[in-house]
Amino acid sequence: MTTQGWLEIALYLATVTGLALALGLYLAQVFQGKPTWATPAAAPVERLIFRLAGVDPAQEQHWTHYAGSVLAFTLVGILLLYGLMRVQDWLPLNPDGQAAVAPDLAFNTAVSFATNTNWQNYGGESAMSYFTQMAGLTVQNFQSAAAGLAVAVAVARGFARRSTRSVGNFWVDLVRAVLYLLLPASVIFALFLVGQGVPQTLGGAVVATGLDGVTQSIARGPVASQEAIKLLGTNGGGFFNVNSAHPFENPTPLANFAEMVALLVIPASLVVMFGRMVGDLRQGFALYAAMGVLLLAGLAVCYGAEAAGNPALTHLGIAPGGSLEGKEVRFGVVESVLFAVATTVTSCGAVNAMHDSFTALGGLVPLVNMMLGEVVFGGVGSGLYGMLVFVLVTVFIAGLMVGRTPEYLGKKIEAREIKLAVLSLLFFPLSVLGLSALSLVLPDGVASVGAPGPHGLSEAVYAYASATANNGSAFAGYNGNTLYANSLLGLAMLVGRFSVIIPVLAIAGALAAKKTIPPSAGTFPTHGILFVVLLVAVVLVVGGLTFFPVLALGPVAEHLAQASGRLF
Amino acid sequence: MLQALIPATRLLLVLTVLCGIAYPLVVTGVAQLVFPHQARGSLIVQDDRVVGSELIGRSFVGPGWFHSRPSATAPAPYNAAASGASNAAPTRRAFIDEVKARIEGLRAENPDAAGPVPVELVTASGSGLDPDLTPAGALFQVPRIAKLRGIGAEQLRGLVAEFTEGRTLGLFGQPRVKVLRLNLELDKRWPLPK
Structure with a gap:
């Protein structure tokens, strides 16, 4: 670990926090329907879109209709994307002649992009036409992020409103998320990336003939436009197989820094937006502090492990400086670690280094980040509503300790809300552990495991944790492109997405219908340090302890083996 | 959910044109003008x-x-x-x-x-x-x-x-x-x- 490394980390967190403050306040304006500087340009486009889509923006929705709209929109998104991939060889913009995508892979990919997971069982440059990348994958990058953001806004309204039956209009929230945030931000970010060296062309692969006469076919494409939303939308689905490790996706250290900021800034800003929407910014800052503590803890462990390097390699008499297997020279250890932590606390899943080749403890951190349920900033929208589930459980436990009905933001938290919160928390480990266990027993599942020893277990658990948490990063030695894994991973993504969205919208509906009660002397304050500590503890206990046994058998066992010089 | 399928489909098609065709093509056009060397690889x-x-x-x-x-x-x-x-x-x-x-x-x-x-x-x-x-x-x-x-x-x-x-x-x-x-x-x- 170096001073330069920590300095960059500090600058990173300061940049994200500064931008998140400004963006959070702006987004609160947007979703409360107040005018902003973008309104004069965006409002006419918005009206045109509503007219073309046949949507009445004034019509408020009950939470069941809101949830139904999310489901319907995701379903048609999956179907359209699946269809595009299956017939891409008949469609235009296919200069490299990609064939139609096989049905199981197309199913997995369509679900993956529509649920904001972006797990990829294919290499983009050798499987997807430019048309699929643009009109299929890029579109779902926008829509899945916008849908997540919309749900988070609806949940924030649930807390902010009183005695009403509606939580907003999904179509309006979705379109605003695209027009006021994702699209303009993507245009600017994409052009910045092109300036740094990310290609943006409709021309096909180019053949270069080197000094030695050897030819090299260099894949290109409309990369920057997809790259921008891939990070801003915490999607993480790369244009190329190796994602942001590819020099065309992430050519310079400056581009890398900007990509890391982009993938964290919107989830971070939503916490600020939440504070503003419920009328007490301190509530947002408390959540921000809890998330920040969890992020820093993981970062310290991962950085320490990777900077120390792989003992099996350091014994061979090579220069110190950490292992660079699966890492790029231009990023080195610190920027690979920071990217790995940022991409797994958020549900982004883009990678600039291969997590599978991290040291045992270095690889444990991304895995644990996902196992906490992607609530440490988390995905666009999903991080905030996921964290609010933990908040409800925390105030419930605090209430039990003192024997009072728990309250949060002036709303009584009663049996129905707690049941729904626990329901959403239970599906997650059930999917991760259940499907991992199944895949480690059935021969079809075992066939996907790439590494011998405890690392093989880590690979399988990582895959199902990543899919269920809608992250999408991988221990990529695990071969997900089999009929079995494509199907089961697709199932895990759907379970992970909707087992949280439906209960939290139900909670939002229930809360919106309640009266607001003024705080009394017995109200547990939810903006202080005590609350932050309790919240962090609940996240760690619920998320961490559930998975402790499997972590002990996987990365921890591997770490002990590594320390004693044992190989597999 | 079923009654939502129609607006969902219409909206998805509109947003596909906006985010999947107009957006990448506009970025391509500007990129080719402003950064032709980088945009081509x-x-x-x-x-x-x-x-x-x-x-x-x-x-x-x-x-x-x-x-x-x-x-x-x-x-x-x-x-x-x-x-x-x-x-x-x-x-x-x-x-x-x-x-x-x-x-x-x-x-x-x-x-x-x-x-x-x-x-x-x-x-x-x-x-x-x-x-x-x-x-x-x-x-x-x-x-x-x-x-x-x-x-x-x-x-x-x-x-x-x-x-x-x-x-x-x-x-x-x-x-x-x-x-x-x-x-x-x-x-x-x-x-x-x-």
Whole structure:
């Protein structure tokens, strides 16, 4: 670990926090329907879109209709994307002649992009036409992020409103998320990336003939436009197989820094937006502090492990400086670690280094980040509503300790809300552990495991944790492109997405219908340090302890083996 | 949910045109105007021939050139049409044995090289297309190349220093040398004896 490394980390967190403050306040304006500087340009486009889509923006929705709209929109998104991939060889913009995508892979990919997971069982440059990348994958990058953001806004309204039956209009929230945030931000970010060296062309692969006469076919494409939303939308689905490790996706250290900021800034800003929407910014800052503590803890462990390097390699008499297997020279250890932590606390899943080749403890951190349920900033929208589930459980436990009905933001938290919160928390480990266990027993599942020893277990658990948490990063030695894994991973993504969205919208509906009660002397304050500590503890206990046994058998066992010089 | 399918479909089609066709095409248009070189892949052209991309690494096999890092792309190293990494587990015996073999190979190729073997010369990159070496990784190879090209090691070290990019703004990234650029310059200044 170096001073330069920590300095960059500090600058990173300061940049994200500064931008998140400004963006959070702006987004609160947007979703409360107040005018902003973008309104004069965006409002006419918005009206045109509503007219073309046949949507009445004034019509408020009950939470069941809101949830139904999310489901319907995701379903048609999956179907359209699946269809595009299956017939891409008949469609235009296919200069490299990609064939139609096989049905199981197309199913997995369509679900993956529509649920904001972006797990990829294919290499983009050798499987997807430019048309699929643009009109299929890029579109779902926008829509899945916008849908997540919309749900988070609806949940924030649930807390902010009183005695009403509606939580907003999904179509309006979705379109605003695209027009006021994702699209303009993507245009600017994409052009910045092109300036740094990310290609943006409709021309096909180019053949270069080197000094030695050897030819090299260099894949290109409309990369920057997809790259921008891939990070801003915490999607993480790369244009190329190796994602942001590819020099065309992430050519310079400056581009890398900007990509890391982009993938964290919107989830971070939503916490600020939440504070503003419920009328007490301190509530947002408390959540921000809890998330920040969890992020820093993981970062310290991962950085320490990777900077120390792989003992099996350091014994061979090579220069110190950490292992660079699966890492790029231009990023080195610190920027690979920071990217790995940022991409797994958020549900982004883009990678600039291969997590599978991290040291045992270095690889444990991304895995644990996902196992906490992607609530440490988390995905666009999903991080905030996921964290609010933990908040409800925390105030419930605090209430039990003192024997009072728990309250949060002036709303009584009663049996129905707690049941729904626990329901959403239970599906997650059930999917991760259940499907991992199944895949480690059935021969079809075992066939996907790439590494011998405890690392093989880590690979399988990582895959199902990543899919269920809608992250999408991988221990990529695990071969997900089999009929079995494509199907089961697709199932895990759907379970992970909707087992949280439906209960939290139900909670939002229930809360919106309640009266607001003024705080009394017995109200547990939810903006202080005590609350932050309790919240962090609940996240760690619920998320961490559930998975402790499997972590002990996987990365921890591997770490002990590594320390004693044992190989597999 | 069923009654929502109609607005969902209509909205998706509208947003597909906006985000999936208009947005990438507008970005392409502006990018081609403002950054034509980068937008087309930062290609290096010499004598009307594309010799590579500034950003994409490639193999150099002969002993007279600086060698790039090991690459795990399939079926051959530095396949820029299918990027890939080894994804080797840190405790995998086959991986450690491979690194040992690379160290022995490097030592045999560079008998006059001083100091420990730089890490990146014996580990495969994340992309399989890493265009860079650390300055140490390039300097390690200097004695071999200087001998073959019949020039002083000092001159060659000067070339490496000249082509070393520092940290951006003194903070971001790692000091590094682009192997393709270095080799192009090498051939220009001190052609290989026939």
